[in-house]
Amino acid sequence: MNAAPPKITPMLQQYLEIKEQYPDTILFYRMGDFYEMFFDDALTAAKILGITLTSRSAKDEANKIPMCGVPFHAVTGYLGRMIKAGYRVALCEQVEDPKQAKGIVRREVVRVVSPGVTTDDQLLDAKSDCYVCAASFSRKSAKEMLAGLAVVDVSTGRFQVSEVIFAPSDPAPLIDEFTRLRPAELILPQSELEEWTGLTDLLAAHLGQLCLTGRPDMHFDSRAALSALTEHFHTTSLAGFGCAAYTAAVNAAGALLLYLKETQKSELSHIKQLSPLNQGGFLIIDDASRRNLELTETLVGGQREGSLLFAIDRTATPMGARLLRRWLLFPLQEREQIEARLASVQELLQRPDARAAIRDLLDSIYDLERLCSRLVLGHGNARDMGAIKTSLAQLPAIHVWLAECTSPLLRAMAAEFDSLTDLHQLIDAAIRDDAPISLREGLLIKEGYHDELDRLLVLLRDGKQLILALETSERERSGLAKLKVGYNKVFGYYFEVSRSQAEALPDYFIRKQTLVNAERFITPELKELENSIATAQERRLELEYELFLQVRSQLVEHNQRLLAVADLLARIDVLACFAELAYRHRYCRPEINANRSLSIAEGRHPVIERSLEPGRFVPNDVHLDQERDEILIITGPNMAGKSTVLRQTALIVLMAHLGSFVPAESADICLIDRIFTRVGAMDDLRRGQSTFMVEMNETANILNNATENSLVILDEIGRGTSTYDGLAIAWAVVEELAQKDGIGIKTLFATHYHELTDLAATNARVQNYSIAVKEWNNTIIFLHKLIKGATNRSYGIQVASLAGVPEHVITRAYEILKNIEIGEFNLQGQPTIAAGKKSKKNAPRQLSLFTPPTHPALALLAAINPDELSPKQALELIYQALACLKASDP
Template structure:
């Protein structure tokens, strides 16, 4: 079979495709983006479009082909990228009318899961990071990871270094799960070595696009050069990053990748920020999941999470900032107090708060709009959105200037209302401008003299010709001079043959008729040419003017981004104030003690799901003197887990500068919040429920400090009762004694034996969730009270859950049997007794007055290990036992 014949166009396609391996090439042909060969077969399946062929359908060498219309490319592009593919956009960079031979084409950008500015691909409320990873050996026991993250849609560029033990990359994985990048770059030669890490990250993050890159880009010299040339500095000391040698390698490779894929200067990436681990309250990935900070534990939905409950922000920038604050809670008291003071002022001044929110609701996503302009993707509608956003800034600044909180004053002083940029867009860009930049109707009349003239020609061309006719009648003195038109000569002046001799000298004869003469003048031909070419020139000029405006805005991108950052902070703070007013939150008091005292605390998520007034608030006090570890008992569904979680969430909310759902809250700053909640197999890592429990418990015991808060819910349920009880006891004991000061801990359990711990340590106290027994059932009071309970009420809960009555009755009988003892006097297991079975009268028993005499037979039998015997050995030992008994 002969190979398929390649046209010049297909040869060009394959040459460009070769330059971009690992991508799907969207190749522009007229009004479509076409794909060929394997790309077409893949894209047709992913996009659900028809696969055709380039040649005749009966041709054995037909070339697979499919295409999508250019005006709808964003939707198709979104499907490809969300499916995990990288797409190279190849455009015609030459006018087909002026092309000699095949039209010149070039890839103008590459879109990938982590590198995109398309609205259809971005979640307005989440950052979209592309990351890079470099690993090196720090010592015989430790590895050093260099990480870099960029959100190209906002220009945020961060790096970090993390040291971790060879066999425990938990801290590295935790950073990735907090940042949640969509794409990860690694060196090509490191793919096999990094496979265990990348597989774990893919498992934790879901769909992670892995992108191998040339090794030289990760080398120190090349990476440093890439960074310093971009930032136009001699070194990176000014960013506080010069000591991050390994992370700089990752950052340089990442920036090189962005330059290569975006084909532009990336001017909106203006600084490199260290992602410090210190200075923030640490909540590991397991605890973030258990507390459902950003998504629910079941289903992974945003709705039902703490983030969703706290997010009533007005702008996308504010929503993203709130998420970052929640994932990186502050630990600096002064910074937290600065936020709290701002929130308090906005609570007390409701009119300013409401007006700020109204103005913020009219602000679009300035961060991403600015980035689109800088990258050359922005259109006139993006500029119109920027203009609308800037229109309210003077009023917003005026409102802010009335505030007295130090943080708000600082924002006021830094606030740039960008009046000149608003004026520029308002004067230049039409409100009804289309998305396309090549269709005209972009620029306002009055902005450019030449464009105004072209618009006049297009709108009033015939009138201008008639005006010239009137002018020439007056100049020539020939009242019957008239303008005509034909396809051969275009426009002309016509007069009678008798009057031709009286025409001015600049008239040029073009045609002689029987009774008339036709002439042209330079002015007439110039006007005609202007009218004929006006539309093409108008489209060209409007694009040029738009590009000039875009360039002027791009030059001021630092001002736009700074204002966007301030607007995001105002948005989050007014959001906190609105939540506090609407849901009766109080300002937490932060002190230097090591105690937590929450009065009438509530769960910020569960409270909203119940009718008003139905949620039962609870008090929680923890200190490191008299009440450090609380052992909380009570039935399922009574509310133990709610009390535990709400305590952690109240502490967390205080650390992000929010008011909290409580009557009052006096809190110390904590360094970490640990949780061990629920029981669930981790099938991705082949771990059982018990193994997951023990991993999380080990992490707590190894890393909790005296400044930490620990939340434990049902330790030891994944193994046998006695093993679980023993482990739970030892864990509680260790937390009460760790570093001689112990760790503030809430410990919910069904092991009632743990309540005996309170007798062994004065810092351990027993609490329970109150219930009321009524008519053989129970009523949950959901109230935390001091003192232990010795009942779990499991059978009553089972009844409430709808377990059949006869099963409930039988369970009650079995429970009574167990409580009376394990065996009947006849040796029958009491767990098997039933009221419906024949009762055997008990035989009287007399307790012996003296201890039984020593028995060699009993002693011999008690020393045996039957499980370790062969049948023959067992028979021989049985004969020996009989022999001993006969001697007695």
């Protein structure tokens, strides 16, 4: 006999109905002081959160309903763990007073939290934007696809669109855009989730954890999307935002806006405009180059510490830190804008009093962007308002310092500065400094802000004194000196007099009880006061909550002013950060030229320099132009510093385009449109690519997309394959870089192929450089200095010795190297030393790592047909072969 199914109570029935509306989320269902989860949600949540899995009672084990729960006051931490695991969570709250509910208390989902849609500080990285992205795809031609992208950071209200053309067989341009933005969540049309599985898998490989969310196809319809956007922005079109031409991106933006409104249950009034994420006007750095240069995270481990961003981030506010990251990913390419930033940095550098004062004031400012967004979305509490008040208190002083600046950019900031004095006064007058996080526990509103609240506070604080004051008043009015107030649980407060005096009381005294020797009375005024005292606490909590919502609503009305000030403070913060960097680390102001030349004197690596003791880093000079020093072939041993010179050159150029001072004695930088790098050798197993394939993909990207205004950094091209194949590829790549479009591309090329140095003899724009070393007692000392001229040695064995390779292995390596260099090979193509004293008669033959060069005499013989030779020709051939043998005799 089958067991009966578990009984579904009204509460569980309500849970299942709500869950059906949010099938792709984990439903946190509020029950009293806990959020409960049931069925499969409970199984998933218990495992991720590490909490106890229980069950609701049932008659048999098979039909027990899995259940788990978390305390509502600690929900943020649990939400964070669910979000980091890639899940979306629907928060379901009680939206009805249990005292007034008829039957089950009504509940509704008040918001959905996902990896890309959250405003809680504990779930966000203060120094990085948190983007949710929507994508819409259409075919542009037989070989090209058009991707429309829309991204928004709900915590700040920044909403942008972009379009990318790519080939289905090569989605690299699209991957570059995604890896630059690094969205935490990607929204796609439901019908396309399976169609684009290959792309989403590739994105997951690049981005790590990526939350995919499917949405109804009709939300991506052009009419529905445009309608949603124009209705939200209260416009008739998107032309005023410069987005009308972004058809595919607008479709994605509309779908994204609908998703946000559905999940946040809010009008999103802090999202006031849609702006194009234009690629024009920015120096472009593709995904491979960002990784190779370790701009935002290290190549190994993906850590922020050790990256360029970590090294240059001296910002004082979270808004400034996020803006610095955006500037780093989107460097300027317009000379006027760069010069404006540099002038501002120079002024702040030359005015240490202003710089120090501004940075101290900024240090007291909280994350105004995200605080403002929390208010708009209805999540902001009194603590958030306190943080806003503290921040706004710093604005007048910042404005005073800014008004004294003379550089154009800082002067323009001073002109648009809004001190928000009215908002500061509002919060200061209304919100208590010691207000709790909860909005339902009172202690939110200051005394003196609202007359009715003040009266309630007096009742709660002075209730007994008010009762005694009424007693005194009635004594005087009645003339009965022994009239007194009493209290019991049956009648509450009452007046009591002796029976003999009862007849002397005024008519408004109402008899309630007769005792042996006394009479008890009440009056309308006494009962009204008693009721006021009894209900004061409840009314006070309701009124404080109402007043708080009114204050929050007033602040929300000015959210655009708050966001504008937050943006302005972020810009001031980054410029002051650049000035502080220049002061602390002796950075110089770069000159920005228009003559396509790049000269750096005493340049230093901004990250590596910081990891060494002061004075230990060896600076280097680099000059590139497109006349005589277009391609620098740099040779030298491993560990000598070739890669450091390459990377620091690219980083100095990049920092100059940010508008930052740079680590050098002087720098004259031309405007660069793209920076390309091919650095290091590493398998990319997640993407199914070998070391050599990674090298060739990155090299192909450079050769196909670099222009005369680009900077190319190449480190060890071709070493992922055989020696001669690698050398041939490297040679051909250098030739192409020197000849492309008739003018070539500025390039730094580090290599161990010393044969490449011969290119300088055939091409006037190729120059040889090397990293200097000093030989001493059969070892080497690294000088880390870039010098003119090539080297014909890699010192690999000496480096192996420095690394601790056993001495007998080093000695053996020298013997083999000697014989390889003098061409002593046996008939099997092995160095003759391989058959020496260390070989055993029956030992297996070691395959040569190198293809031996053909002996000139053998080459001569292989080229003739003996049957066709005359006697005289045969004799001449013998003499030629003898000459070859003598020439090769060591």
